[in-house]
Amino acid sequence: MLKRYLPILTWLPHYTRRLAGADLLAGVIVTVMVIPQSLAYALLAGLPAVVGLYASILPAIAYALLGTSRTLAVGPVAIIALMSGAALSEVAAPGTSDYLQAALVLSLLSGLMLTAMGLLRLGFFANFLSHPVIAGFLSASAVLIAASQAAHLLGIQASGFTALDLLVSLGGELGQTHWPTLLLGLGCLVFLVGMRRYGERMLRALRLPKGLASLLARAGPVLAVVVTTLLSWWLGLADRGVAVVGAIPGGLPPLSLPPLDLPLWRTLLIPALLISVVGFVESISMAQMLAAKRRERISPNQELVGLGGANLAAAFSAGMPVTGGLSRTVINFESGARTPMAGLFAALGIGAATLALTPLLQHLPIATLAATITISILTLVDIPLVRQTWRYSRSDFSAMAVTIVLTLVEGVEAGIISGVLLSIALFLYRTSRPHSVLVGRIDGTEHFRSIERHETETVSHLAMLRVDESLYFANARYLEDTVYALVASRPELEHVVLICSAVNLIDASALESLDAINARLEDSGVTLHLAEVKGPVMDRLKHSDFLDDLTGRVFLSTYAAWQELKRSPEAS
Template sequence: MNPKRYFPILQWLPGYGRATLGSDLLAAVIVTIMLIPQSLAYAMLAGLPPEVGLYASIAPLVVYAVFGTSRTLAVGPVAVVSLMTAAAVGQIAPQGSPEYLGAALVLALMSGLMLTLMGVARLGFLANFLSHPVISGFITASGLIIAASQLKHVLGVEASGHNLLELLVGLAGNLGSVNGPTLAIGLAVLAFLYAARRWLKPGLLRLGVPGRPADMLTKAAPILAVAVTTLATWGLGLDERGVAVVGAVPAGLPPLTLPGFDSGLWSQLFVAALLISIVGFVESVSVGQTLAAKRRQRIDPDQELVGLGTSNIAASFTGGMPVTGGFARSVVNFDAGAETPAAGAFTAVGIGVAALLLTPLIAYLPIATLAATIIVAVLSLVDLPAIRRTWAYSRSDFAAMLATILVTLGHGVESGITVGVGLSLALHLYRTSRPHSAVVGRVPGSEHFRNVQRHAVETDERLAILRVDESLYFANARYLEDTVMELAARQPGLQNIVLACQAVNVIDASALESLEAINARLKDADVRLHLAEVKGPVMDRLKNTEFCHELTGHVFLSTYDAWRELRGESDGTLSRRCAELQMTSPRQP
């Protein structure tokens, strides 16, 4: 066992020096400033008190620094996971109740345990079965739902619902009771943040500010919006004119919490925890990989599972909520020059200081400001061009994407991601159950063989050559049986079938039985089965099998050898009996 693998902190901590410390500290300050409004906002999105967002940005960051393999990933509450948390916990208890808070802790703990176990069992590859179009569709649809769910805070009206239609209908019904000052704040913040994204950075660049600081200042726009609107609300007494504010937030470090171990609650939250784990992991690992690649570093997906899992467990014991690696904050961390996960630990200190000292200051922070922050952030997740691109490239991928979007918008996040995962898997199983293969013929005058359906090639009615384009294993073996038997049934004068195996890397036990069945059935039909271009390692395993002894035909080194021999154009020296092959064929891949 290599401790550096399981405790990636050991890879960088021993060589930690002063220069790195400087970079990491600077990055931590910038990320802290960005993370404070985000943490408050995503806690609100999850239906939790704002301080929970701060708590979830402390211990998890420290734990990730120990167990995570990305040097620059910043973990904490993120939009999509917060939305999924709200959907899951909202079915257990009403918002604001102690049960709601408790269920969020249990959700974080379960998700943490699942991720950690998957990491220990090295199941990171399972995340691959969520196809990109499904993830992209899910995130786009979630972004739309989140934006719609926050509109009520900008308008200052009541509305609720778990899908887009419910939300919009609820909003439309309450448009008469819009609160003027709230709307003014909301629109102002929206306009400001939009303008900052659009024009602040180019403007700063034009004023001679270098690229990186310009970028950092742009990213700090939300904290400015928070400060200004909080001061305005306090100064003008807007909270007394109907502007909803965050209110009293307890000051202090995260409390130690013990998630409940009620088996009923656990089984109710099981599916939600699993989905949150998968979505969070997929999002986090793709951010981590993108950033690592920029510096030619690598992350280990299985260890990332452990890193995220332990972070969530830490969140559940310190009054937090489900967390994962966020895109925006990780990019800021990276751009600000973070070199090691120590930057994350320093950020945790920063957020800790904020939780201790700054909470009294945010009592007058308007909720509309947070809502506007969320809307601007999540609308950047909505990727409509991707829908068009997918349509243009692949209809089956598009179908999976569209189904995911429609179900997410129309029925909610959990159904949406479940349908997406299900469709991805079904598509995958379907596709891998049909191996590519082609009947080939000889390119006249050459030793080459090509697909008879695409090229003008020589064929022979007594001989069929089937090029198998994939490895053979149980999922596609039966389809090969079908293909071969159909070939035999279609061509009445057939005497020989050659399987050209240059693309076959593996033949598993099921496929071996299928080959035996094919051989036996062809024998019943008076057709001989031959193999050509079998790779060395595959031949090594075949040699000791019954199939090899019962094979009615021969083994040829090349398809051309088979062609000549089986048409009687050679002297019979080109073929071998399978059982006589004593050594590894020289034709290894």
């Protein structure tokens, strides 16, 4: 029981020195690798860079105690930072203390929601984010993030959380481009693209072992940060107008208390919910993928608790909303992390860095961070998936397209909400006009299929109608229309068999419709039968009067109905 809520108890007792060695190495690597992105994502959210470091310490420790994934690395991530920035800029101006306070409230709300969803086992909620909607949302958000970083690469000011705002803002300032910044930024971009594409191959050509080469190739951002920071310090770039991170308060994260400002809480409720759900979906997908690779198990509901704990920790340690991050998790996994202890080590490492390294980071050019964000985020733009979805299903594609367009045009919240609502609406619409076919017997078998698609045997006084949907309020009337139209078009009809093999539910509205159909057919001298009613549906029907009033019978199989009814009683 305790183990379920404190997964650390399952692995800590079996912890060995060998595991510790692997975890320590991974922890050191992660520490070095995630410092640049942590700073960058805090800036993306409109927060001071150091908040990104704070949010990588206690939240990561909280997740290590509570989470069920062994290799997930928790901290600030790009999408969540973008969503946080969009939400926060609605309630305060970036740079003010109100903005910082609001970030704490957002973390707190998100932490409370995630924990509550986990304890109440509401993880299935996340299932309503369909794959096309998530993919569309991630692609569009990546474009927004890249656009916002373009301003930093150009050395100009631009603000906004929609494509239009960003473009207008960028366009207006384009004349102010700061060439030294642009040069530095482009240099970083080219270097990072090069490292990503050719780095590993080049390093292996230098006879480095595969693992090390791959790791060093991934260290491109770290190298870029170190080199440009040194350059910036040496050349005094800050004095020449290149924006740098600037003075960062040293020391461990301070204890913080989110303000108890109820109107603010209410305003941030929906953004916090969206951030929680999107963060959870991003995190759980990755955790499941990695767990599958090592044949480990993760528990979705406990994952919610783990991420909730991490966000609560962020709220009380001057942080920002966090979740399991794609790139930091991949680094952790590929550096050989074996248990959450690696996450603890990385958290301690980043803690040490905030104590010791912050004076060094003040010369770090913001354009360098913008280049690293841009490169890592653009991998989220998935054009082939868009094409594939178009080919497979117009309906899924339209949900994806609406999500993309609205995320770009109206911002992240509008995008994701419309995507979810549209995919639900499309599903409901589809089930409200169910597919139904008349079936006939496939010669020599007991199998019945559509008379239009297959060569089948039928008789004129018997119609066997297979309804391919659960019968519920949204399609109850449609069913009535279908049956009445069938009966009206075939005056010789004596029996109608409703084949319920695809009917998984008959709700009260549909039951009333079946009652009406039964009565109306009786008036026309047609008998109504059912076949292949599933167990749970039958159990339910027994609690109503329908079976007593039914003019015909309930057959176990379509074949049984066929054998009984194929000979017209009047002919015999």
